[in-house]
Amino acid sequence: MSALAASTGAINLGQGFPDVDGPEAIKRAAMAAIEAGHNQYPPGAGIPALRAAVATHQRRHYRLEVDPETEVLITTGATEALAAAVLALAGPGDEVLTLEPFYDSYAAVIALAGAAHTTAPLVRGPAGFRLDPAALRLAFTDRTRIVLLNSPHNPTGTVLTRAELTLIAQLATAHDAIVITDEVYEHLVYDGAEHIPVATLPGMAARTLTISSVGKSFSFTGWKIGWVAGPAALVEAVRTVKQFLTYVSGAPFQPAVATALTDAAASAWVVDLAASLAGRRDLLCAGLERAGFDVIRPQGTYFVVADGAPLGFDDGAELCRRLPELAGVVGVPVSAFTRAGSAADAALRSAVRFTFVKRESVLREAVIRLAELA
Ligand code: PMP
Ligand code: GLN
Numbered sequence: 244m245s246a247l248a249a250s251t252g253a254i255n256l257g258q259g260f261p262d263v264d265g266p267e268a269i270k271r272a273a274m275a276a277i278e279a280g281h282n283q284y285p286p287g288a289g290i291p292a293l294r295a296a297v298a299t300h301q302r303r304h305y306r307l308e309v310d311p312e313t314e315v316l317i318t319t320g321a322t323e324a325l326a327a328a329v330l331a332l333a334g335p336g337d338e339v340l341t342l343e344p345f346y347d348s349y350a351a352v353i354a355l356a357g358a359a360h361t362t363a364p365l366v367r368g369p370a371g372f373r374l375d376p377a378a379l380r381l382a383f384t385d386r387t388r389i390v391l392l393n394s395p396h397n398p399t400g401t402v403l404t405r406a407e408l409t410l411i412a413q414l415a416t417a418h419d420a421i422v423i424t425d426e427v428y429e430h431l432v433y434d435g436a437e438h439i440p441v442a443t444l445p446g447m448a449a450r451t452l453t454i455s456s457v458g459k460s461f462s463f464t465g466w467k468i469g470w471v472a473g474p475a476a477l478v479e480a481v482r483t484v485k486q487f488l489t490y491v492s493g494a495p496f497q498p499a500v501a502t503a504l505t506d507a508a509a510s511a512w513v514v515d516l517a518a519s520l521a522g523r524r525d526l527l528c529a530g531l532e533r534a535g536f537d538v539i540r541p542q543g544t545y546f547v548v549a550d551g552a553p554l555g556f557d558d559g560a561e562l563c564r565r566l567p568e569l570a571g572v573v574g575v576p577v578s579a580f581t582r583a584g585s586a587a588d589a590a591l592r593s594a595v596r597f598t599f600v601k602r603e604s605v606l607r608e609a610v611i612r613l614a615e616l617a
Pocket of ligand 2: 397
């Protein structure tokens with residue numbers, strides 16, 4: 244869809260990346276690291292300062308204690324952390340259970356691991372897309388090896404509640420499954436919604452790998468520095484795979500990300516980003532509604548799902564192919580995040596995901612253009 248936006252001149256509200264970079268001071272820290280000679284292979288697990296910074300971040304925000312020596316691994320973005328974790332811990336005969344819709348890399352890495360992919364749908368209700376407890380129970384089997392969660396959730400913007408997480412925790416424990424949780428949008432939550440890391444639930448730290456990255460929180464999606472935190476034995480297994488995927492990750496970015504995670508001004512920057520994104524979400528949601536979409540307001544992430552059915556489109560992919568010509572805007576069909584033939588796929592056929600992590604002036608122009616549809 245980004246290629247379509249480039250070739251048509253449409254406003255790209257498809258792929259999720261900010262059009263304003265993260266804090267200047269953090270950029271300068273990366274440049275200073277290059278100047279200071281951090282240009283050769285760093286340690287395989289990540290530089291000590293960054294592992295310590297991840298531990299500090301987990302303690303400060305969530306009161307989670309992780310040992311930077313043995314319980315933190317630095318990766319090439321959350322993408323590598325997810326891939327290495329799934330490859331390390333699942334194989335043929337195992338099932339990996341995800342929510343559906345799901346971020347696209349999950350299906351690919353589960354397939355690479357030779358494991359089976361099972362899903363529990365997020366179902367639309369008055370409170371947005373929520374977990375269906377009955378469907379979740381049915382999705383667990385005695386072969387469920389990993390539950391791969393994502394909250395705040397791409398593409399729906401759902402922030403899982405304590406009740407939802409408690410049920411997941413109970414079922415994961417009963418089935419002796421490992422939980423891998425993708426929390427890259429941890430700081431981008433709105434309207435007082437609280438991001439609750441599943442590792443903070445009673446007993447869950449022992450079976451949970453928590454993944455995040457610098458990309459979303461600090462608007463440096465191109466830096467590709469991520470991390471995984473959890474029990475030493477699980478982190479060691481992930482490190483063994485990471486060793487042969489990339490070996491190490493971006494030397495000069497690591498000290499800069501350590502600064503981002505521990506610096507008070509950088510933390511304040513993230514709080515401001517979330518506040519500004521809440522306003523941009525409202526702007527885009529209102530514009531999509533005026534254009535005739537059925538909008539499901541997100542509580543987190545920088546995406547909104549809007550249903551094109553009221554506009555007469557029953558196929559979101561077709562709508563996305565035509566949106567550049569109809570309205571000069573690009574979105575992503577939610578079917579990119581579902582499996583053909585599933586219940587979630589059927590329910591979301593006409594849905595489109597738009598991002599609001601663009602400058603307000605860009606969103607205002609997009610909203611004007613979208614009004615053409617009404
Ligand atoms: N998980 C989710 C849910 C995402 O939206 C993204 C962003 N593309 C990623 C993982 C990947 O993060 P990173 O860029 O750190 O690899
Ligand atoms: N996470 C972003 C998205 O979902 C970008 C990642 C990608 O394009 N693969 O749009």
